[in-house]
Amino acid sequence: MFCEECEKRPANVHITKIVNGHKVEKHLCEQCAKKQQDVVGFTLFPDFSFANFFSSMLDMDHISSRNNINQVKCDKCSMTYSQFAKLGRFGCDRCYDLFGNGLEQILKRIHGNVQHTGKIPKRAGKAIRFKNELERYKMELQKAVLNEEYEKAAELRDKIKELEKRKNNEWGGQNL
Amino acid sequence: MIRKLIEEPHSIWTEGEGQYSEIVLSSRVRLARNLAQFPFPLMQTEASANAVLERLDKVFANSKELKLYRMSEIPELERQALVEKHLISPEHVQKPENKGIIVNREGSISIMVNEEDHLRIQCFASGLELETLLAQADKIDDEIEKEVNYAYDEQYGYLTCCPTNLGTGMRVSVMMHLPGLVLTNQAGVIFSQLSKLGIAVRGLFGEGTDAHGNLFQISNQITLGQDEKEIIENISSVAKKLVSQEQAARNYLLNNAGPQVEDKARRAYGILTNAKLISSQEALGLISDLRLGKALGVINELDLKTINELYLLCQPGYLQVLAKGHLDPQARDIKRAEIIKEKLAKF
Numbered sequence: 001m002f003c004e005e006c007e008k009r010p011a012n013v014h015i016t017k018i019v020n021g022h023k024v025e026k027h028l029c030e031q032c033a034k035k036q037q038d039v040v041g042f043t044l045f046p047d048f049s050f051a052n053f054f055s056s057m058l059d060m061d062h063i064s065s066r067n068n069i070n071q072v073k074c075d076k077c078s079m080t081y082s083q084f085a086k087l088g089r090f091g092c093d094r095c096y097d098l099f100g101n102g103l104e105q106i107l108k109r110i111h112g113n114v115q116h117t118g119k120i121p122k123r124a125g126k127a128i129r130f131k132n133e134l135e136r137y138k139m140e141l142q143k144a145v146l147n148e149e150y151e152k153a154a155e156l157r158d159k160i161k162e163l164e165k166r167k168n169n170e171w172g173g174q175n176l
Numbered sequence: 177m178i179r180k181l182i183e184e185p186h187s188i189w190t191e192g193e194g195q196y197s198e199i200v201l202s203s204r205v206r207l208a209r210n211l212a213q214f215p216f217p218l219m220q221t222e223a224s225a226n227a228v229l230e231r232l233d234k235v236f237a238n239s240k241e242l243k244l245y246r247m248s249e250i251p252e253l254e255r256q257a258l259v260e261k262h263l264i265s266p267e268h269v270q271k272p273e274n275k276g277i278i279v280n281r282e283g284s285i286s287i288m289v290n291e292e293d294h295l296r297i298q299c300f301a302s303g304l305e306l307e308t309l310l311a312q313a314d315k316i317d318d319e320i321e322k323e324v325n326y327a328y329d330e331q332y333g334y335l336t337c338c339p340t341n342l343g344t345g346m347r348v349s350v351m352m353h354l355p356g357l358v359l360t361n362q363a364g365v366i367f368s369q370l371s372k373l374g375i376a377v378r379g380l381f382g383e384g385t386d387a388h389g390n391l392f393q394i395s396n397q398i399t400l401g402q403d404e405k406e407i408i409e410n411i412s413s414v415a416k417k418l419v420s421q422e423q424a425a426r427n428y429l430l431n432n433a434g435p436q437v438e439d440k441a442r443r444a445y446g447i448l449t450n451a452k453l454i455s456s457q458e459a460l461g462l463i464s465d466l467r468l469g470k471a472l473g474v475i476n477e478l479d480l481k482t483i484n485e486l487y488l489l490c491q492p493g494y495l496q497v498l499a500k501g502h503l504d505p506q507a508r509d510i511k512r513a514e515i516i517k518e519k520l521a522k523f
């Protein structure tokens with residue numbers, strides 16, 4: 001897409017404004033956007049084009065260099081990889097597993113962070129704590145078996161069995 | 177209930193109450209949430225959109241305070257008025273058959289259903305009031321979560337359609353009247369500094385070259401890696417800095433250009449009480465002059481609430497709701513002039 005102002009340089013600045021309750025978008029190059037700001041005297045929501053930025057980041061990761069990946073499709077929401085790369089948005093929670101490679105780099109640029117530190121929902125958070133516990137026991141079990149600590153292994157196996165049973169009762173056996 | 181909310185001539189942001197009300201019109205806390213079970217609105221079919229609406233209708237079936245309305249049952253002009261009252265986003269009027277709004281009587285809580293995310297829980301207050309709003313939004317969030325499974329990830333936090341909202345999914349904003357910063361030419365510098373600090377500033381109304389009415393909204397851009405309290409404290413301290421900077425600019429104007437400021441406000445009053453035709457652009461500018469005059473004490477006869485309400489009355493959607501039908505642009509300019517006159521006639 002070319003800049004709406006000079007029609008020469010690529011439009012990589014997105015300006016979104018609310019005009020009389022309607023959303024108006026302007027697509028400008030950096031130079032023209034800067035000029036507009038100077039005239040106006042202040043910044044009007046300089047929301048750089050997220051989608052373009054997103055796909056360029058993905059390109060850097062050489063993910064889309066393989067052609068067949070564009071055909072990968074989420075079985076929950078039907079989003080394809082090429083749709084995802086174009087929109088820079090996810091279609092459902094499962095898309096995060098499917099298309100989430102390289103997301104950390106993008107998050108670093110947007111938020112300067114890659115790890116959530118805020119609220120943990122009670123229900124989903126419970127499952128996470130539960131999953132962590134289960135995984136820890138499974139790791140310990142492997143270690144115990146490797147070290148031929150059979151008594152400890154048997155104990156851990158019982159604990160895991162109990163947790164699996166609770167998991168079935170509380171979350172209907174779904175993958176946590 | 178929603179009809180009354182649409183038609184009444186005021187909104188939370190016009191109340192003219194709360195902390196720093198001479199400069200801050202309102203505060204908002206918004207949480208983005210998705211139900212794990214369904215595709216996000218971006219990929220939803222009419223059937224899955226409906227399933228989300230029905231699910232939430234059930235969640236709020238027994239609520240005395242909050243009720244769900246489908247956007248398709250609200251006429252077009254009234255949907256537009258909801259945007260102008262800041263209860264929904266401009267995007268939320270598109271594809272009304274898939275969308276819903278859950279509101280309370282006062283319009284201090286509005287949850288958009290199937291906007292970019294399944295839920296956008298919004299709480300509003302007049303003046304600067306972020307901590308209370310966070311507590312309120314948090315409570316609603318917990319209540320909803322008792323009934324549904326949220327899409328959540330240990331690392332990314334609340335999963336949202338767009339990665340710019342990941343983490344807390346929280347967007348905090350403060351709407352401010354900043355004519356002093358604009359008139360003293362400080363706005364540009366200050367706003368560009370704020371954007372470097374991860375604070376977005378945008379003009380509320382405006383066509384092309386300036387933010388008519390000198391109303392601005394500041395909000396956080398970072399949602400991941402800071403917790404809710406940090407985000408609130410950050411925006412709160414930025415808002416307070418802007419308040420004191422604006423106050424200083426206003427005092428400077430009063431001391432150095434007192435007669436001009438008073439003249440500007442009185443001329444604005446003169447035009448607003450006499451015009452036959454007035455565009456929204458012109459009206460917004462004049463209302464801003466009037467508001468500044470009131471805040472500086474050079475105009476005494478009006479109150480802040482009335483002046484804030486003028487900002488709303490000028491809006492095309494709300495204007496046509498009052499007229500009970502579509503108006504062409506000239507008819508709108510006539511109607512606008514009429515209702516402004518009517519409103520100011522009381523003083």
Ligand SMILES: [Zn+2]
Nearest residue numbers: 003006029032
């Ligand atoms: Zn250009």
Ligand SMILES: [Zn+2]
Nearest residue numbers: 074077092095
């Ligand atoms: Zn998906």
